[in-house]
Amino acid sequence: MSAVLKLSNVRKSYGDLHALNGLDLALPEDAYVALLGPSGSGKTTLLRVIAGFETPDAGSLTFKGKRIEGIAPHRRDIGFVFQNFALFPHLSVAKNIAFGLENRDIDPVADPKVLAARVKDMVALVGLGGLEERAVTQISGGQRQRVALARTLITEPSLVLLDEPLGALDANLRARMRSELRAIRERCGVTFLHVTGSESEALAMGDLVLVLDQGRIAQSADADTIYNQPQSPSVARFLNCYNLFEGTLSSDAFIAPLGTFPLGGTSPRQSGKPGYAIRYDRIAVRPLTDTVANDEVRLEATFVADEYSGAAINSFFALDDGRVFEVESHLSQTTPNALTPQTRYALVWKRNDALVYA
Amino acid sequence: MTMTAATTSDAPSETTAKKVSDKSLWLLAPGILWMLLFLVVPMLMMVYVSFWTQTTFKISPILTVQSWVTFFTSDTYLSALWTTVRIWLIVLVATLVVGYPAALYVGLFVRNKTTQTVLLVFCVIPFWTSFLIRVLAWRPMLGKEGAINLILQALGIINTPIEVLLFSELSVVIGMTQIYCVFMVGPIAFMMGRIDPSVIEAAQDLGAGFWRIFRTIILPLTMPGVVVGAIFVSVMVLGEFATAAALSGRKVNLLGNIIVTQVGSLKWAFAAVVGVVLTILMGIVVAALLRVVDLRKAL
Numbered sequence: 001m002s003a004v005l006k007l008s009n010v011r012k013s014y015g016d017l018h019a020l021n022g023l024d025l026a027l028p029e030d031a032y033v034a035l036l037g038p039s040g041s042g043k044t045t046l047l048r049v050i051a052g053f054e055t056p057d058a059g060s061l062t063f064k065g066k067r068i069e070g071i072a073p074h075r076r077d078i079g080f081v082f083q084n085f086a087l088f089p090h091l092s093v094a095k096n097i098a099f100g101l102e103n104r105d106i107d108p109v110a111d112p113k114v115l116a117a118r119v120k121d122m123v124a125l126v127g128l129g130g131l132e133e134r135a136v137t138q139i140s141g142g143q144r145q146r147v148a149l150a151r152t153l154i155t156e157p158s159l160v161l162l163d164e165p166l167g168a169l170d171a172n173l174r175a176r177m178r179s180e181l182r183a184i185r186e187r188c189g190v191t192f193l194h195v196t197g198s199e200s201e202a203l204a205m206g207d208l209v210l211v212l213d214q215g216r217i218a219q220s221a222d223a224d225t226i227y228n229q230p231q232s233p234s235v236a237r238f239l240n241c242y243n244l245f246e247g248t249l250s251s252d253a254f255i256a257p258l259g260t261f262p263l264g265g266t267s268p269r270q271s272g273k274p275g276y277a278i279r280y281d282r283i284a285v286r287p288l289t290d291t292v293a294n295d296e297v298r299l300e301a302t303f304v305a306d307e308y309s310g311a312a313i314n315s316f317f318a319l320d321d322g323r324v325f326e327v328e329s330h331l332s333q334t335t336p337n338a339l340t341p342q343t344r345y346a347l348v349w350k351r352n353d354a355l356v357y358a
Numbered sequence: 359m360t361m362t363a364a365t366t367s368d369a370p371s372e373t374t375a376k377k378v379s380d381k382s383l384w385l386l387a388p389g390i391l392w393m394l395l396f397l398v399v400p401m402l403m404m405v406y407v408s409f410w411t412q413t414t415f416k417i418s419p420i421l422t423v424q425s426w427v428t429f430f431t432s433d434t435y436l437s438a439l440w441t442t443v444r445i446w447l448i449v450l451v452a453t454l455v456v457g458y459p460a461a462l463y464v465g466l467f468v469r470n471k472t473t474q475t476v477l478l479v480f481c482v483i484p485f486w487t488s489f490l491i492r493v494l495a496w497r498p499m500l501g502k503e504g505a506i507n508l509i510l511q512a513l514g515i516i517n518t519p520i521e522v523l524l525f526s527e528l529s530v531v532i533g534m535t536q537i538y539c540v541f542m543v544g545p546i547a548f549m550m551g552r553i554d555p556s557v558i559e560a561a562q563d564l565g566a567g568f569w570r571i572f573r574t575i576i577l578p579l580t581m582p583g584v585v586v587g588a589i590f591v592s593v594m595v596l597g598e599f600a601t602a603a604a605l606s607g608r609k610v611n612l613l614g615n616i617i618v619t620q621v622g623s624l625k626w627a628f629a630a631v632v633g634v635v636l637t638i639l640m641g642i643v644v645a646a647l648l649r650v651v652d653l654r655k656a657l
Contacts, residue, residue: 088560
């Protein structure tokens with residue numbers, strides 16, 4: 001699959017803060033790409049640099065085979081859907097959607113009939129039928145989100161940048177819009193670059209998931225690989241489903257301040273910084289008196305509290321150094337034993353389930 | 359049981375809310391009293407007095423339309439009416455032409471709030487001196503021996519002083535534009551500041567150039583500011599007399615100047631007629647401006 005957009009060694013700093021720090025990136029054509037990063041990782045800066053609202057300090061941006069640094073945003077053929085939607089408050093839904101076609105510098109559509117037909121098609125595509133003449137202040141959050149998307153898609157950009165597009169929606173609507181956004185993209189056949197701070201959103205939506213860390217792409221892979229094989233401890237941290245330990249690595253064990261964890265058969269991943277990660281749902285909680293099998297690792301901790309989330313229960317333990325250790329028990333697989341607060345338990349996992357970084 | 363309890367407990371809270379609401383109305387009393395005594399009653403009196411009989415040294419409450427007939431049949435007074443309207447229109451356009459770009463710059467291109475505040479404070483610095491000093495300060499600027507003529511002569515741009523700069527309609531327009539421009543800049547800059555920068559970026563991203571964005575987004579979104587500024591400027595300019603008296607050398611007679619002269623000669627009935635005409639004119643102007651934008655919706 002050829003790349004529609006390539007970024008090479010892109011840098012952007014604000015004073016001493018390096019928002020983009022030698023970033024390399026390649027986005028495939030006709031794909032839904034999710035960009036995951038914590039707050040302050042440079043997500044929005046990256047989008048603004050690609051869109052042309054910010055000029056990079058260094059590096060190159062190649063879009064459809066042409067360098068685009070120095071080209072004005074309105075001449076890049078890249079659409080941008082803003083986090084707050086940025087709808088034109090004085091225009092109706094239809095006028096908002098038609099804006100790009102009617103007012104663009106290059107090849108504006110002047111024929112009202114053509115314009116109306118294009119708006120009608122776009123309204124049907126995003127499911128806004130019947131709301132064309134409404135003011136954008138009189139529609140719901142989800143509808144505003146669709147207007148913002150339709151307004152961008154009608155100009156037929158080759159790449160659409162979505163800056164946390166679901167962030168302003170409530171949980172129900174967010175879940176529904178995930179599948180709708182994917183469906184709309186498939187119908188349009190363009191690349192969407194969807195920026196989000198939510199790991200579940202990134203994993204659910206991206207054909208390709210990019211993880212941004214400290215102004216660089218820390219990992220680029222499909223959702224399954226990202227989730228099961230995070231490339232570094234920091235990627236594992238963003239996924240919000242791994243307990244992480246720092247320490248040193250010996251030939252047969254990971255030595256953390258709280259204990260020594262024997263290694264399984266898999267060789268450690270190279271990440272530049274030693275680390276040990278075990279997923280929340282790979283851990284069993286047992287009484288202290290239970291014995292441990294040869295292929296298991298054991299750690300003692302004090303149970304603090306648990307949190308019921310419908311399909312699972314998340315139990316929180318205090319480690320001896322005060323850090324929190326989390327265990328997730330899926331209720332469809334097992335009914336966890338009731339735990340007594342402020343009581344010590346053994347937390348046990350298979351050696352091979354842990355991810356070890358060298 | 360629960361229902362009964364709920365109903366019983368709701369009743370007193372409704373009564374309390376009503377009492378609070380009734381009591382809060384008293385907060386309006388001083389304002390209403392003030393407006394009644396110093397706005398409504400004087401306006402009614404002005405209308406009433408305009409129909410009194412005026413002789414050279416005496417005014418009597420015998421109703422007549424003589425003062426009204428005099429106003430509408432005299433070239434002098436009709437000319438003053440026309441001059442007032444003309445100067446108002448010129449000053450309104452001038453404050454808009456000078457003020458809008460300034461507000462555009464402060465409200466849209468300066469994103470640093472501190473710099474914005476500093477620039478707006480610069481706009482109001484002239485108001486740290488009294489109105490009369492601000493008006494009279496134009497004389498040493500615009501006179502034959504004034505700063506502007508001296509500079510232009512020193513630069514060799516003119517050989518003889520431009521006399522039209524002072525004691526003319528132009529000097530009145532210059533003075534009023536400077537004095538009232540800030541009332542146009544303020545509301546427009548406020549509306550500019552309310553425009554979400556991402557809205558402008560969205561328009562850019564959709565392919566529109568600056569002038570398209572200005573015409574289709576910025577101008578419509580700042581129209582409430584233009585209307586509010588225009589109302590401020592209009593009301594003040596239509597009622598003006600001091601600037602015309604100080605800078606026109608009595609060559610420009612506005613309705614305000616006629617009122618001052620008539621009150622000075624104790625011709626209360628005629629002054630009242632001009633006052634009523636001026637009030638109606640302001641009412642029409644404000645009503646017309648309010649039709650341009652629905653301020654309740656826009657703000």
